Amino acid sequence: MSDTQRLSETVKELLSGGREERLAAILGHAHAADVAALIRELGPPDQVRLFRLLGAERAGAVLSELDDQTKRDLLHCLDEREVSRILERMPADHVVEVVEELPEEEAEKILDLMEEEKSEEVHELLEYQEGTAGRLMSSNFVAVPEGLTVGQAIEHIRKTKTGDDAFYVYVVDDHEHLVGLVPLHRLLTTDPAMPVHAIRGEDVQSVTVDTDQEEVARLVQRYDLIQVPVVDATRRLLGAINVDDVIDVISEEATEDIQRLAGAAGDETVLDPLQKVFPKRMIWRLINLATAVLAASVIGLFESSIQSLAILAVFMPIVASMGGIGTTQTATVVVRGIALGELTRSVLVRVLWKEVWLGVATGAANGLVIAIIAYLWKGRLLLSLILGVALLLNMVVAAVVGTLIPVVLKTFRIDPAIASSVIITTFTDVFGFFSFLGLATLLMNFLL
């Protein structure tokens, strides 16, 4: 990291010194990802200044590395002709990632300014839905006809222009249907006279254009793939998805789960501007306000009990809080288990039983501890017992709710991470207040 920091210091110095020529030279040697990281750290005017020092080719590479927010800010400051000239030199799948961030009208204008061939290719990719394999795939892959020998295949690859990031060679029939795969390493180490179809792997993992990107990620993780071929319904080879794009998907999906579970938007980033974050945060805070009012209204039912015995108000949040950790722990492990494909139908009953037993065991232990603490603190035996029992009951409710709600959501094809702490702890808040205050009210004659 210190290399990157040094680069950042140097660039900031040169920027403030106005030494554009020296800057351009340094940026020319830095990795596009490092330049992108640099740009994110700068204020808007310097971002544009730095970006304009890059050649059109490198500007495209840097643009591909930027996060969506910075990308949008930056493009906003450039004119359409400038943008289209940069996009023209980028592969179509990277252009898609840029234009999908722009307002539709602006995107259309920019695409109109580009070479027709490239803009058509982009339009084709844009037809596929966001979040599908079609949208992720690139046309930068190597395919050879099945009739060739290894030597001819190598000759074929030499003539085809592709980047250095081809690692597999796909074998196709006369109609471009995918019929096999040969790792470059195997091609290189086989006798050139051997026919390609003799060394191809036939059992190729592939996806179709409408496969969900999460499914693509699961395949890559399961079978340790470096690239996934994308085919149409007839197995015609249309493109390939590289592992680096899949890693981005894995990372994005994890962010989505982490943040949704906490009642934050799945796509929020720490660098998003205030006005963009405000509505996203506000929605969940309002929902939380509604659930809090619901819990308060349960307490309201027992206002006269509290009037008679104010100490109930001191203890009641303990029951709710313990239900909260119970549901949160359980739901989080369950949601992660679903995301990783570990929680399948065949293990569901086993998991539910485990959670219920965990609820009973930890509930009994914690219930005993709190009963002792409460007795030592206030000296009221019956009240302490009621507290312990209410806590135990709430932990069991937490186990059931925390396991089943994510599973049910998944069954209805709703993201289980929506079962965020906000939603799910409502159950244990309400049940916790109700059981503790209810038991105390029933036994009020013995408590006073």
Next chain:
Amino acid sequence: MSDTQRLSETVKELLSGGREERLAAILGHAHAADVAALIRELGPPDQVRLFRLLGAERAGAVLSELDDQTKRDLLHCLDEREVSRILERMPADHVVEVVEELPEEEAEKILDLMEEEKSEEVHELLEYQEGTAGRLMSSNFVAVPEGLTVGQAIEHIRKTKTGDDAFYVYVVDDHEHLVGLVPLHRLLTTDPAMPVHAIRGEDVQSVTVDTDQEEVARLVQRYDLIQVPVVDATRRLLGAINVDDVIDVISEEATEDIQRLAGAAGDETVLDPLQKVFPKRMIWRLINLATAVLAASVIGLFESSIQSLAILAVFMPIVASMGGIGTTQTATVVVRGIALGELTRSVLVRVLWKEVWLGVATGAANGLVIAIIAYLWKGRLLLSLILGVALLLNMVVAAVVGTLIPVVLKTFRIDPAIASSVIITTFTDVFGFFSFLGLATLLMNFLL
């Protein structure tokens, strides 16, 4: 997925029918990852039965694909000689992943039973600390001396036995120091008479044996690498880490963050047995109990106010609950920003200000809404205003605490995800109860 389900059904039928021969044939054709998934779904006796039907070679491949828990359960049922015979045929880095799951004594016995060469290689890898590049690297990489021509290099690769998963060729000097990299694709498409050093990339991203695995993952994500070479302090090439192992690291680290933020253990999985999960859950539930008692003791300070005015008890959890969502949302986005390397020192102040303003804006909006609801519900103007103001104050506290605590933890090299909802909401629980009940007590004369 339906292919996998069909396989699973067939295997279960054959198992209950006792048709071992047919089973062995089917397992012989299935992908190791699919066999591993199958094994996880079975009960312990059937797990061993199925596993024993695999040849030693395939048994090793399947073992590498199993999760830690199932791996341990399965190995527990096999005798040491059987295990060592399987491990012998696995690459050393995969053997390490198996033996690190075993009790030390058992691991030593198994290693002693193995061929000396392989067991020494394993011992060497075990010297590196868990979670470092040394522990992740494999010796399955391709290196060629810098003096060769492209044609000679290809000849050299042909003679070296490596698997199909070599995608880069490393260029080394006479002392095995890493001096460059050539993607296989470039090697294949260059004139065989060209010297290798003329086409090598010199600016190779590498790591040392003690680099943290998170740092390796960050490099792979930043520079879109397929394999990361591992060198010692003098840049001597020792091994390479493949992207599929890095993907596992990324996935594990995400699980750790998601679960720690929810007060669950970072390494818990939904399939872990009850007795293993119990202590992990219990610790956080006990910590939560302690923080809940702390919050209750704050309420205890105001017991006489509640005695005079029970309605305070109805409203007080609303203030705490809103503080909870505030800290949780903020801390989660901040922790994720730190994990993704987006929250650097240079943007910290900007992020803090944004969060404070979000706290003020959403606090004011929610405070107004709750004041109106409370007034319409109970008709007490002053109390409703106190409620709204306490909520606003607590949202601002939530913003500061939620941003700063993870950042401070990170500064002290403690995992920021430890700032779980359990810990961090304690601040807003305590402050929420204190501000609402405190304000109400101060103004009690006007409230009664």
